[in-house]
Amino acid sequence: MNLKSISLALIVVLIWGVNFSVIKFGLEELPPILFSSLRFFIVAIPAVFFIPFPKTSVWNVLGVGLFLGVLKFSFLFIAMKADASAGISSLLLQAQVIFTIILSMIIFKEKVSNAQLLGMIIALYGFGFFFFTVDTNITLLGIVLILSAAIFWSVSNVIMKQIKDVNLLHFMVWVSLIPPLPLFILSYIFETHEPLTLLLNSSIKTWISVAYTGYISTLVAFAIWGWLLKNYNSAIVTPFALVIPVIGIISSNILLNEKLNQVEVMGTILILFGLFISVLGNRIYTLVFKTKKRRE
Template sequence: MPLKHILLAILVAASYGFAFVAIQAGVGEIPPLLLTGYRFFFAAVPLVFFVGRSDVGAHWLIAYGMMQGVVMFGLLFVAISLGAPAGLASIVVQMQVFFTILISAVLFGERPGPAQIAGAAVALAGIGLIGWSRVESAPLMPFLLVLVSAAAWGTANVIAKAAKPKKMLPFVLWSSLAAPVPLFVLSAIFEGTTFGLPPHLPSLIGFGSIAFLAWPTTVFAFTAWVFLLRKYPAAMVTPFALLIPVFGMGSTALVFGERLGPQAALGSLLIFFGLMINIFGPRIIRLRPRRF
């Protein structure tokens, strides 16, 4: 991967990481499913009318928009609104790396190497430790919702890879149109809102949250992420998500003073270490001198 694409992947990770501050701030004012719907509505409108039609079929656009917008982000926003610390969520959701590799292996024959399997085992141990800490200290449901959200992200990555869009921005914008209506309906059912309308006028913080989630995080980061997934193997691209919790946990600690308990902190380190093994393990194996 050339340097410019490495820098692009890092910038995408930063956008995703800082988004957890915007999510935490946004769900404090706007019901989470409604906020998710606003995110994708304003990501698509009005830009979708100026970029031309996507070059992939409507079924791919709907599948990606529903999985990424409704399932993945809908569950993530709900989990944070229910008490999942945003910084912790930023690292647990990175289990999407291993879900992506697993699903890609099943569907595309991209077999994971020994380092990827070892990394997944270490990360799963971290997930188990965090789950144990949540049982003892806080409700388990928000943590489980983040984990399901990670699986949905991995599925969305594979959908984007299978769709093979040649034009990334139209793909992201048109697929974003699939998310708002289902999210507004779900919000009306489960959050008691009027279809697409907030319960009260958001503050500047609420508007800022929507704007950041819609444009830097969705329009830019999604477009760049799909571009990288299409150009390179999933096992090469998705490990850059390792940087998302660095930006996410750092920014939420700075803005909200968020701190993790000992078990959750250790579990987070194990997930981080598992991702490190996934990234650097294959290179170490290739560089290791062979014995004859």
């Protein structure tokens, strides 16, 4: 990758890392399901009137819209409303890496390498630390909700894994058309019967939060990420995502004054190390082995 592409990749992970703290600002005034509905609504409308339907099955759009838009973000936002800090949410959500590997094994019969297996075990051990530190930065309910969100995200990853040669920006715009209506209905039933009143009385900070999560985190970031994946091998691009929880934890400390206790720090280190081994372990081993072989 050249310097320009590396800079773009870092911009994306910065956007997605800070996004968790920005979401917290929006959830101060808006209930989580309504917030999620509004976030996807502004992405889809009016963009769907100008962007063609992606060259894929409508079922793929509906599937990702359901699992990613309706389920994953609803569970994540509900957890972040009162049961999980922004920093820990950004970290635990990366369990989707492990769940995606497991689903790929089951559905696509993919083999798990020794590095992936070792990384998964280390990361799972790290996740276990958070069950011993509940009611500080996260509750037990928050852990369950975020890990559920990670499972739903991994299902959408599997659906997208089958899609070939599709414009990711076009795909995400049409995916964003699916969640608003069911989310709005759920919000009306379970959260508030006066959504318009809430929206009209929301502060500028809340609207900035909605705009950031919608336009910046979804449209801009996914457009750049899609361009990177189109021009470079995914094995080169995807490791940058490992930086997201690091930025999420740092930004939540700066913007929200969130701090991790010692047990959470140990769990964080183990999870990040496990994810690092899962994603990059094979490549590092191959690189070291080839270098050693050349010297011999």
